[in-house]
Amino acid sequence: MGPTHMTKHWGRAVPNAASETLARAAHLYYVLGLTQAEVAKRLSITRFKVHRLLAQARETGMVRIEIDVPFAERLELEAALMERYGLTAAFVCPSDETEDMPLPIVIGQYASGIVNDLLRDGQTVATSWGSTLLALARSIDPGAVQQLSVVSMIGSLSTRSSQDKYEAASVLADRIGAECFYLPGPILCDNVDAKKAIESQPVVQTAMKKAKEADVALLSIGGSEMSSLRLAGVASEADYDSATKAGAIGNFLGRFIGKDGAVIDHPLNALCLGIGPEDIRQIPVRVLCAGGKHKVAAIGAVLRREAATILVTDEDTAKALT
Amino acid sequence: MGPTHMTKHWGRAVPNAASETLARAAHLYYVLGLTQAEVAKRLSITRFKVHRLLAQARETGMVRIEIDVPFAERLELEAALMERYGLTAAFVCPSDETEDMPLPIVIGQYASGIVNDLLRDGQTVATSWGSTLLALARSIDPGAVQQLSVVSMIGSLSTRSSQDKYEAASVLADRIGAECFYLPGPILCDNVDAKKAIESQPVVQTAMKKAKEADVALLSIGGSEMSSLRLAGVASEADYDSATKAGAIGNFLGRFIGKDGAVIDHPLNALCLGIGPEDIRQIPVRVLCAGGKHKVAAIGAVLRREAATILVTDEDTAKALT
DNA sequence: CACCCAGATGCACAAATGTGCAATGTATGA
């Protein structure tokens, strides 16, 4: 930097002092890299004045900080989502869907990294299911945390066994070596009485209680088509049609929800086993992992209800949501 | 800014973590304006790491600070001049010469503001003369300092009176209400004996001693043509021609100097009354005020000899000097 | 001329940022 033998002071040195001092200060500080105190000395003004001058230089656009980060758009989207939906955090991954890597898998894998960092030893994780959460569970880092408890929030998709290796809960517990609390029963019961009977079982009560008291919830959204529910054959085409007619735009925790994000009034919802949207508010960290064109409306509706505190989604969905 | 209910930590959240973390940190810090500590918390890394990440982001050009100050070029020139010639400071004014405002006047007026700020109560200012320094003296702020002493470094230009109102010293002393020590005698004596006689006078001795002990020196340069020396008729055309033949590229403190800035070996220089380039080194602050195409070479030569600590010049000259 | 207000100024203190160093981890070559 400049010469070293500097003892004297000088400063305002010209008729149109105001603007020249401003320019001089900005130049000394931002270009030559002097400290505010050094600038002050050279201009024989106080440090405070220099500080105010620099603020002015920034405000008037004389000095700009340009940033050109890769992923800039995604980061912007994250900030926008947080702002718009009052989220604690939002994560947006690229929307690079491929033949053997459909969007739910992409998002699930991306989310796994986030959840890895989120979890702490000894915590309880409540999870629902779906292809996204399954992908998440499959790529979770084993050994990232110890003493984890995993608990199902809703009944099983599989009609055969509650310990299905296609359910997020079991895969997650398996990989991470955690104890696992299942909800032994189907997601959709045959009738209201059957549901009541299952619900009243102590095991189910315990699991549901534990789920409600979890530290972290992993959530997803079933869209209006191709949901796991439909694919698993648990809900029929006719069921879906009638739900859609009744205003369903998606499926959240097994329940069909409407435009406003609320559970709609539909017979199928009465048969749904497990804790519902209204029960998860007390779980402090609720991570919603979902993306895809046909899920946008439902995601937006759920977020507007503040059902989630963290969102993990893809770029296209994020754009649609902001 | 973001939501307020933030308790958890998270961070590296993606396969290509290295670059993504970098981008994330830069974005949080520079775009969203979080502090390094806040960024660290969100990314669950230490503040120090954030600091290093940001440094990297700056180095790799991911983040640029663009400044667009008016006068930017002039400020750059000042910095370049300081660097190049080891100056304590440099000031560059616009080269706006007009009909009734020739360059020396422009520079002199500009320099007056600088000298104003430079002077302290009770100091002694040694000055030479020339149109630039005269302009300086005429626009100095009266009352800016008290108890000043002004002293001539070299003999008078005017053949009539030593207290000429066209001499910088008297004008300066007058305007600022300072006591003034003249060098009673002509800048060029008739012969060596006359010079010796004048020099040996106590008044002259006193003045020269005081000049050498001054706090601030005001210096200028006579170019190869149209110098005050020539205009005043003190030096004849023939004198000038012979000096030029002997290698003179300008005039400094009444002496003809060569390409290297040294006083050349020429009879006229032996007749010059006043302290010379070699005597001013002990004056701590030496302000050279000069500009103009025909003075560039001389200014450069003088600066290379470190005869000045501060330079005041105009944009075109500054460009030629760097 | 006294009064008041708005803006500028400086200061004490609080917050944020930067840095040298020692400890730790990690690759390299003998």
Add this chain to the structure above:
DNA sequence: TCATACATTGCACATTTGTGCATCTGGGTG
């Protein structure tokens, strides 16, 4: 395998920056 160099990390501490507030200042205005 060990030793050696070399990079990474965190920390205590020093420096730099930011801020709320009391004070000053100048210049309308009744």
